[in-house]
Amino acid sequence: MKFIQADVLKQKPTDESKLGFGKIFTDYMFTMKYKVGQGWYDAQIEPHRPIAFDLATTVFHYAQGIFEGLKAFKNEKGEIRVFRPEENFKRMNRSAVRMCIPEIDEKLVLEGLFELLKIEKDWIPTSPGTALYIRPSIVATNVALGVHAGTEYLFFIILSPVGSYYAHGLAPTRLLVEDFYTRATVGGTGEAKCIANYAVSLRAGEEAAKKGFDQVLWLDANEKKYVEEVGSMNMFFVIDGEVITPMLTGSILPGITRKSCIELLKANGYKVSERKISIDEVIEAQAAGKLDEAFGTGTAAVISPVGMMEYKGRDYVVNNNEMGKITKWLYDTITGIQTGRLADTHNWVVKL
Amino acid sequence: MKFIQADVLKQKPTDESKLGFGKIFTDYMFTMKYKVGQGWYDAQIEPHRPIAFDLATTVFHYAQGIFEGLKAFKNEKGEIRVFRPEENFKRMNRSAVRMCIPEIDEKLVLEGLFELLKIEKDWIPTSPGTALYIRPSIVATNVALGVHAGTEYLFFIILSPVGSYYAHGLAPTRLLVEDFYTRATVGGTGEAKCIANYAVSLRAGEEAAKKGFDQVLWLDANEKKYVEEVGSMNMFFVIDGEVITPMLTGSILPGITRKSCIELLKANGYKVSERKISIDEVIEAQAAGKLDEAFGTGTAAVISPVGMMEYKGRDYVVNNNEMGKITKWLYDTITGIQTGRLADTHNWVVKL
Ligand SMILES: Cc1ncc(COP(=O)(O)O)c(C=O)c1O
Ligand SMILES: Cc1ncc(COP(=O)(O)O)c(C=O)c1O
Numbered sequence: 001m002k003f004i005q006a007d008v009l010k011q012k013p014t015d016e017s018k019l020g021f022g023k024i025f026t027d028y029m030f031t032m033k034y035k036v037g038q039g040w041y042d043a044q045i046e047p048h049r050p051i052a053f054d055l056a057t058t059v060f061h062y063a064q065g066i067f068e069g070l071k072a073f074k075n076e077k078g079e080i081r082v083f084r085p086e087e088n089f090k091r092m093n094r095s096a097v098r099m100c101i102p103e104i105d106e107k108l109v110l111e112g113l114f115e116l117l118k119i120e121k122d123w124i125p126t127s128p129g130t131a132l133y134i135r136p137s138i139v140a141t142n143v144a145l146g147v148h149a150g151t152e153y154l155f156f157i158i159l160s161p162v163g164s165y166y167a168h169g170l171a172p173t174r175l176l177v178e179d180f181y182t183r184a185t186v187g188g189t190g191e192a193k194c195i196a197n198y199a200v201s202l203r204a205g206e207e208a209a210k211k212g213f214d215q216v217l218w219l220d221a222n223e224k225k226y227v228e229e230v231g232s233m234n235m236f237f238v239i240d241g242e243v244i245t246p247m248l249t250g251s252i253l254p255g256i257t258r259k260s261c262i263e264l265l266k267a268n269g270y271k272v273s274e275r276k277i278s279i280d281e282v283i284e285a286q287a288a289g290k291l292d293e294a295f296g297t298g299t300a301a302v303i304s305p306v307g308m309m310e311y312k313g314r315d316y317v318v319n320n321n322e323m324g325k326i327t328k329w330l331y332d333t334i335t336g337i338q339t340g341r342l343a344d345t346h347n348w349v350v351k352l
Numbered sequence: 353m354k355f356i357q358a359d360v361l362k363q364k365p366t367d368e369s370k371l372g373f374g375k376i377f378t379d380y381m382f383t384m385k386y387k388v389g390q391g392w393y394d395a396q397i398e399p400h401r402p403i404a405f406d407l408a409t410t411v412f413h414y415a416q417g418i419f420e421g422l423k424a425f426k427n428e429k430g431e432i433r434v435f436r437p438e439e440n441f442k443r444m445n446r447s448a449v450r451m452c453i454p455e456i457d458e459k460l461v462l463e464g465l466f467e468l469l470k471i472e473k474d475w476i477p478t479s480p481g482t483a484l485y486i487r488p489s490i491v492a493t494n495v496a497l498g499v500h501a502g503t504e505y506l507f508f509i510i511l512s513p514v515g516s517y518y519a520h521g522l523a524p525t526r527l528l529v530e531d532f533y534t535r536a537t538v539g540g541t542g543e544a545k546c547i548a549n550y551a552v553s554l555r556a557g558e559e560a561a562k563k564g565f566d567q568v569l570w571l572d573a574n575e576k577k578y579v580e581e582v583g584s585m586n587m588f589f590v591i592d593g594e595v596i597t598p599m600l601t602g603s604i605l606p607g608i609t610r611k612s613c614i615e616l617l618k619a620n621g622y623k624v625s626e627r628k629i630s631i632d633e634v635i636e637a638q639a640a641g642k643l644d645e646a647f648g649t650g651t652a653a654v655i656s657p658v659g660m661m662e663y664k665g666r667d668y669v670v671n672n673n674e675m676g677k678i679t680k681w682l683y684d685t686i687t688g689i690q691t692g693r694l695a696d697t698h699n700w701v702v703k704l
Contacts, residue, residue, distance in 0.1 A: 022497025145374025
């Protein structure tokens with residue numbers, strides 16, 4: 001794999017409590033190009049620096065792009081630990097098919113990622129709650145205005161040392177149940193991690209933020225009845241001892257943290273259901289005192305307790321606005337496995 | 353307005369029959385920047401050349417971007433004629449609001465466009481069916497991976513001399529009525545001209561093309577029952593003397609060609625209805641011999657006759673696969689007004 005040396009290296013952040021999310025980037029990135037007829041070529045590690053694009057490039061006009069998000073950790077022993085990276089590149093290839101983007105060689109990009117992480121190991125923060133966030137992406141790079149799938153693409157992996165996703169850390173979040181805007185439909189692109197889905201969700205997110213909410217809780221687009229997911233998290237509810245998460249209907253992103261939680265819960269004897277769950281069922285459970293916990297799962301925030309939900313102008317408090325027992329157990333277990341504090345019972349971690 | 357001279361000018365295309373659509377670009381572009389707290393600044397005309405972007409730029413990850421499409425014409429008298437440009441910048445501002453993008457000063461960008469067109473007048477082709485296609489766009493340019501509306505933007509106008517949108521020119525098109533994939537929902541971004549909508553539609557378009565169709569005819573996402581629009585055109589049906597086009601429900605792009613057709617038809621005594629029209633109504637009319645014409649309307653193709661539609665595996669031929677009377681009249685009238693062959697009865701053309 002070709003390596004292009006940077007002339008100067010950046011100053012690394014000195015205060016790990018001020019990293020924020022996706023604001024600081026490391027010195028190097030992995031890139032690879034694609035041309036119809038030629039396939040993927042020129043895999044290399046090069047300095048993370050601006051790249052020149054013609055303004056008629058496909059991605060600027062028709063948003064043909066996909067991405068992934070995963071994390072690497074470093075513990076006191078200096079071990080570099082990556083959480084389930086094969087899952088992300090598998091999902092990336094499923095997103096690629098949906099968005100008419102050529103599939104990548106999962107083994108090759110995993111190697112590229114590991115190589116990059118070894119070079120950038122000093123950028124991996126070590127304080128609790130921090131990680132090196134890994135962002136693989138593919139965008140269409142050919143210059144043309146006809147509405148067609150691109151003929152050229154750029155694959156890249158950039159790295160960002162990050163702190164907690166939410167400014168308030170692990171404090172329970174406030175969700176606005178969205179009953180006007182929609183994010184995705186069955187037959188649409190909801191289950192692909194494509195860049196378009198996030199553009200579509202921006203307005204609802206901004207309006208919710210203005211009203212003081214952390215995130216939007218999406219309902220299904222057709223009936224506005226069934227819970228789907230949150231901006232960047234899948235949802236779980238604990239009702240009367242049953243752990244429920246919306247089933248994957250085609251409009252929900254199949255989260256890797258979601259999958260990990262289901263596997264952990266089942267392995268530890270919990271009753272887990274992947275099924276349709278209506279917002280009415282959630283609210284009735286809350287009224288009957290049976291909504292024990294609600295939480296979101298996602299790479300950025302890992303496990304995020306929900307303290308309050310607003311639906312049609314009424315507030316529904318969950319578990320006294322405190323983090324629940326299962327929520328805390330999942331958070332501790334997953335972060336424990338990620339950092340090596342706990343045994344990697346499910347073989348999820350790649351150690352470099 | 354600042355002007356930056358190009359060092360060398362490009363070779364202009366010599367054969368206007370081989371322009372294609374959106375493949376060739378002129379020497380100059382109009383650009384303008386935005387920063388939160390500062391507003392829009394640095395409006396200028398500069399050489400159309402690649403611009404450097406960090407790969408962590410918002411548009412690459414969350415597809416926050418909008419665009420427009422309009423045309424300028426040049427006739428034998430050397431007049432430069434632009435078709436309804438104010439309408440495009442009005443629609444751009446409506447798209448901006450929906451996508452959390454700062455609005456532009458419509459007057460300023462119109463001036464920028466006119467200035468640019470005067471500089472690039474020799475690039476405007478004159479053969480019948482050709483035009484200078486104008487692509488104004490806004491993309492989010494700040495470098496950050498949090499899912500939020502951008503804090504910096506780039507507005508730009510690029511120009512491309514174009515021929516017919518369809519390779520087969522004005523020959524009737526073949527549409528595939530899509531009953532699985534969806535494009536947009538009410539509560540989504542269908543009525544905004546945002547780049548995300550086109551990414552979402554790519555897969556259906558590619559599958560249809562492989563089967564030999566020119567475009568997909570979208571149905572509403574909820575019931576898969578009502579006709580919405582085509583990839584880059586609004587739809588019209590002539591049934592039993594009534595000219596019907598789907599009403600604007602929120603999931604359909606409010607086309608400027610659509611609006612122009614409605615205005616022309618009404619001014620000339622036709623009965624025009626903007627209403628819901630189900631695919632079943634269209635098919636029953638066809639079976640009863642009452643589907644006189646079907647056509648699409650859009651800037652790129654202007655008016656495009658539909659010769660055949662396939663729905664659930666069955667073919668429905670329209671008007672013997674020939675261009676209908678009203679279709680032809682609208683095509684002749686609109687292109688006549690655009691090029692100056694006919695009087696500009698509705699005051700649609702800006703002459704430079
Ligand atoms: C829309 C959406 N849902 C759910 C998730 C959670 O997925 P994962 O656990 O793989 O990070 C994410 C974030 O990746 C997301 O963007
Ligand atoms: C989705 C869609 N529908 C309709 C149209 C037609 O709109 P207009 O007549 O303004 O070009 C376009 C093209 O601009 C489009 O992209």
